Amino acid sequence: MTPLLDVRHVRKVYDGHGRTVEAIRDLSFSCAPGELVCIVGPSGAGKTTLLKCVAGLLAPTGGEVVLGDVRVDGPPPGMAVVFQEYGRSLFPWLTAWDNVALPLRQRRTPPGELRRLVDGALGEVGLADVHAAYPWQLSGGMQQRVAIARAIAYEPRILLMDEPFAAVDAQTRADLEDLTRSLWRRHAMTILFVTHDIDEAVYMGQRVVILSASPTVVLEDLAIDLPGERDQLATRSTPRFAELRARVYARIQQAKQRSTT
Amino acid sequence: MTPAAATRRRARSPALASRAVLGTLGLLGVGAVLEVIPRTGLVSPRYLPPSSEIAVALVREAAGAAFWRALLDTAIGWALGLAIAVVAGVVLGVVLGSVRALRAATASTIEFLRPIPSVALIPVAVLLFGAQLRSVLLLVVYAAFWPMLLQVIHGVADVDPVARDTALSYRFTAWAKIRYVLWPTGLPYIMTGLRLSAAVALILAITAELVIGAPGLGKEIGLAQASSAVPAMYALILVVTSVRLEAAA
């Protein structure tokens, strides 16, 4: 199958104020349509940088990102991004409902369809009763749900998520992981999910792309052969899960040792 | 006991009097002192007439049409110049703030032009427009433009990068980016710019009238001084001061 997203030899060097940082050295991988791919790498590996290049928010220094069969050189249509900083990504002077509706208004979605999409998305993330609340009246987990609802209502072909659950508590995090997986299965989207958490990457993904520390390359592109139906307790306690997470962990440790010696 | 002493005594027990009362008493106290000083001969009444005479002159001025005409002229020069400066400052500030290359290209020009004191442009204004409203406008616009421009550039720079990326990735229209991202962040900066610009605009309006002789309160002050109508001069200065307080509030 031709990939939906193709990242080809992307390199990114930040250059400014006399300080150059090679955030990404050479990254290549691809996502088939409908796949859920996790990117895992240590803090500072350039995961956010990579996601911004994929989202067309940042121009790569070298290489290219191709979506469908179009080269990305600006935010493409049909792509939604869920940022780590949900608090700053929602517009504080708009209600939850209006936050979800705003991107659809940009597309001149007819009012009836707009209402159906927004109500539907807020319902799916379990926020059917907080339409009129402002973001600052919601908990962190609820705010991130609004951001996810905004992305779902947008009906993207591909959804990018940048450490979306790094700032919520463990229980909320587990709920949001399951929510994301169930939305992914229901909507047949492609999801590129970035995290620094090895367990989360293995639990969420069909594949895990393991990044080295900076200067960043792909260490391994690992298929996760766990069953599609996942459960926080059962899946995480299977021997295969333990094997896979040990493998990812070892890969990252190995790269660390090689770079320090 | 003099009124000033009474004010001081009351000031020690602020629970007894509201701030407004204290303020009024303070002004009355100063008025009383200024009444007494020229009468004792400490300062010649020719330079500083007693405050009662200034008050009389003020009433006389307010009764004449020329005064209101001058006040209107000053207000027009101030408001028109401020409006032009604000619009220009906001538009240019948004453009320069948004386009990094433009900002870099204009930074040194701005740093060169901004410190030029507006009053140094008086000869230019006279040469170009003579003693007219347009001279006032040139100076007012020049002075009021810079605070506005700088505030707006800072405001644009203060836009949250996450909010900006959100707007970009959902492909907001240019109008929506301004309406939902730029405007809420920039508004407080615009208000600060407006306060700074309004104050400096009034100073320049009065200065231009006083020095160039363009119609307005400044010109009236100059005329009063030239014809030795010292109480009237002080009365007009009082008016200008209260207008300035209004503009700053």
Ligand SMILES: Nc1ncnc2c1ncn2[C@@H]1O[C@H](COP(=O)(O)OP(=O)(O)OP(=O)(O)O)[C@@H](O)[C@H]1O
């Ligand atoms: N705008 C920028 N200018 C210069 N350097 C930057 C910029 N943004 C990121 N960097 C640098 O690029 C490298 C990668 O940063 P990035 O934010 O992509 O890492 P990350 O993997 O997302 O980290 P984290 O897990 O902490 O979010 C870091 O060394 C960082 O200092």
Ligand SMILES: [Mg+2]
């Ligand atoms: Mg990051």
